[in-house]
Amino acid sequence: MVEKRSVCLFCSLGCGLGIEVDGGGALGIEYYPEHPVNNGRLCPRGHYALELLNHPHRLYVPQIRDGEGLRKASWDEALNLLATRIDETRKSYGPQSIGIVLDPNHTNEEVEAGLRLAEAIGTSNFSCSFSPEDYGLLKGLRGLSYSEIKAEELEEFNCILVIGSLFESHPILAKRVIGAKYKKRGNSLIVIDPQRTNTALFANIHLENRPGSEALVLAGILKSLIKGASEEAVGKWGGELKAGLENIPDEAISQASGIRMGQLAEAARVFNDSEKGVVILSPGFGRHRGLPELAQLSILLANLSKGEKGILPLFTFGNALGSYRAAPNPVKTFPQLIEDASGGGIKLLLLFGEDILSAYPSEAVQKAIGQVEFLVSAGLFPSEISKFAHIVLPSASWLEKSGTVSSFKGRDQVLEPVLPPPGIARPDLEIMSQLATRLGFSLEPKAQRKAEKGISIDIQGLIRGVASLPKEMTAEEEGAKEEYPYLLVGEENSIHFADGSITRNFGWAMEVLPSPYIEINTRDAEKLGLDGGGEVLVRSRSGESTLPVQITDRIPQGVLFAPSHFPQVRCLYGWRIDPDLGYLESRPERVSLMVRD
Numbered sequence: 165m166v167e168k169r170s171v172c173l174f175c176s177l178g179c180g181l182g183i184e185v186d187g188g189g190a191l192g193i194e195y196y197p198e199h200p201v202n203n204g205r206l207c208p209r210g211h212y213a214l215e216l217l218n219h220p221h222r223l224y225v226p227q228i229r230d231g232e233g234l235r236k237a238s239w240d241e242a243l244n245l246l247a248t249r250i251d252e253t254r255k256s257y258g259p260q261s262i263g264i265v266l267d268p269n270h271t272n273e274e275v276e277a278g279l280r281l282a283e284a285i286g287t288s289n290f291s292c293s294f295s296p297e298d299y300g301l302l303k304g305l306r307g308l309s310y311s312e313i314k315a316e317e318l319e320e321f322n323c324i325l326v327i328g329s330l331f332e333s334h335p336i337l338a339k340r341v342i343g344a345k346y347k348k349r350g351n352s353l354i355v356i357d358p359q360r361t362n363t364a365l366f367a368n369i370h371l372e373n374r375p376g377s378e379a380l381v382l383a384g385i386l387k388s389l390i391k392g393a394s395e396e397a398v399g400k401w402g403g404e405l406k407a408g409l410e411n412i413p414d415e416a417i418s419q420a421s422g423i424r425m426g427q428l429a430e431a432a433r434v435f436n437d438s439e440k441g442v443v444i445l446s447p448g449f450g451r452h453r454g455l456p457e458l459a460q461l462s463i464l465l466a467n468l469s470k471g472e473k474g475i476l477p478l479f480t481f482g483n484a485l486g487s488y489r490a491a492p493n494p495v496k497t498f499p500q501l502i503e504d505a506s507g508g509g510i511k512l513l514l515l516f517g518e519d520i521l522s523a524y525p526s527e528a529v530q531k532a533i534g535q536v537e538f539l540v541s542a543g544l545f546p547s548e549i550s551k552f553a554h555i556v557l558p559s560a561s562w563l564e565k566s567g568t569v570s571s572f573k574g575r576d577q578v579l580e581p582v583l584p585p586p587g588i589a590r591p592d593l594e595i596m597s598q599l600a601t602r603l604g605f606s607l608e609p610k611a612q613r614k615a616e617k618g619i620s621i622d623i624q625g626l627i628r629g630v631a632s633l634p635k636e637m638t639a640e641e642e643g644a645k646e647e648y649p650y651l652l653v654g655e656e657n658s659i660h661f662a663d664g665s666i667t668r669n670f671g672w673a674m675e676v677l678p679s680p681y682i683e684i685n686t687r688d689a690e691k692l693g694l695d696g697g698g699e700v701l702v703r704s705r706s707g708e709s710t711l712p713v714q715i716t717d718r719i720p721q722g723v724l725f726a727p728s729h730f731p732q733v734r735c736l737y738g739w740r741i742d743p744d745l746g747y748l749e750s751r752p753e754r755v756s757l758m759v760r761d
Contacts, residue, residue: 170563176483263504264282264513271566304456325443405626454630498747525731566579652682655728664729
């Protein structure tokens, strides 16, 4: 028996783990207490990551569409066919009719190779399918200098401000955060979240904000912090920021966020007075709006507070930061590429990794897939997207390939294969390289692109973004409150990863959380006659689903929560592209409920 070390990519922490291997099989998980991030601890996703290895449902051989079904094929046949179709598509429609999409759990080298493959083909249609919450955060942090905090340092801080459902999305940090709070009398935990989550239950100050108003809450805290402060005290950003925030009325912040200015002032005082403090950003799908503003406000709060302060941004995908740095400025974002495909502009589409029909079960994506003349899907498991593919390619998981990934701090970690891929599956880097060879060029490695640092925050642009939020939220509510009276918020848990298309293949995950549900406040349930549970038909402008009800008093009236790891929940969220970001909006969705008999 041999123990091989690796890294978990089921979130951006980059927790270290080991896998016991014997005779070509994965036997179990080994724990490494000396790893600086997780000290040997693993969340359920990490603990059962070994199910990726030798899984009976893994794709293990290329497949080519033959009539209504798929038949097995050799790599030579599949790649030769793909190369021929790429050449034919370029000649018939031009190189811009070809698109390539990789998800952000690919290695830095694979993202670079995908970009070089697109450049060699002659298309600018290359994108990473970042989740909306990751992309908003990355865009807000791009090019900015900020004090980064290591996860292993958290227990040394005497004030931690958490935005999001941290214990559910990144449970490995729970022990460190609790340890920090109880290490010394007077230490504090501040949580901004509309739900009374397990994270919030430990808080000294829990700001139960209106869903989607987190950026406004942070703006109110900053406004209280620098109110009355001298220009010298607030530094290079503070003077302009102070003037801008003063133009946003206290009433607008309080009404839109549901938090009194006095509560925000108390949170500002506690954070400012702490000797060492950190803002932890843990956004989730369908939970927040204004994520770039939220990221920049966090940087400003850390910079303008007294003492030693910093921020700790966390992402859904394990290599979100590395992927963003490898391809920071795509000509088209992933949603823009999909929009182009839905209009008939993309004739051949190569998808590596994420099942986009599961992650974004919207009309726009379904239309895009229907418009593509030749679709190629490379992944780990049979998926919704592979049902429509003309070629399905078996990929290696991160536990079966070499490369580097960058955790939430940008710390590069080296991957080495724990086991060979199943059957004749291959790493996507090898697939792209062999495809390039058939097209007549080579994917020579280049220096990894790095995000620029040291650029100043556009304070005026930030203020405009924050000031627009109350109006947007009010207009949205007034326009939909009769037809769609409830607000649906995506809920995080430690069982499933991202859209769940990978972890829904795991036996333990499906035993614990096999299907979605919807949480409803006790009083709302009574009004609907749902005292004993039951099912409801949930409708939005974008879709509908029938979901079982869970009744709770840990959420506000008029607000619903549902796990965002299922297409039955994700189909309720609209496909809306932010005109400034060029990416999908990440925000709660207005819905209606109808009781099922």
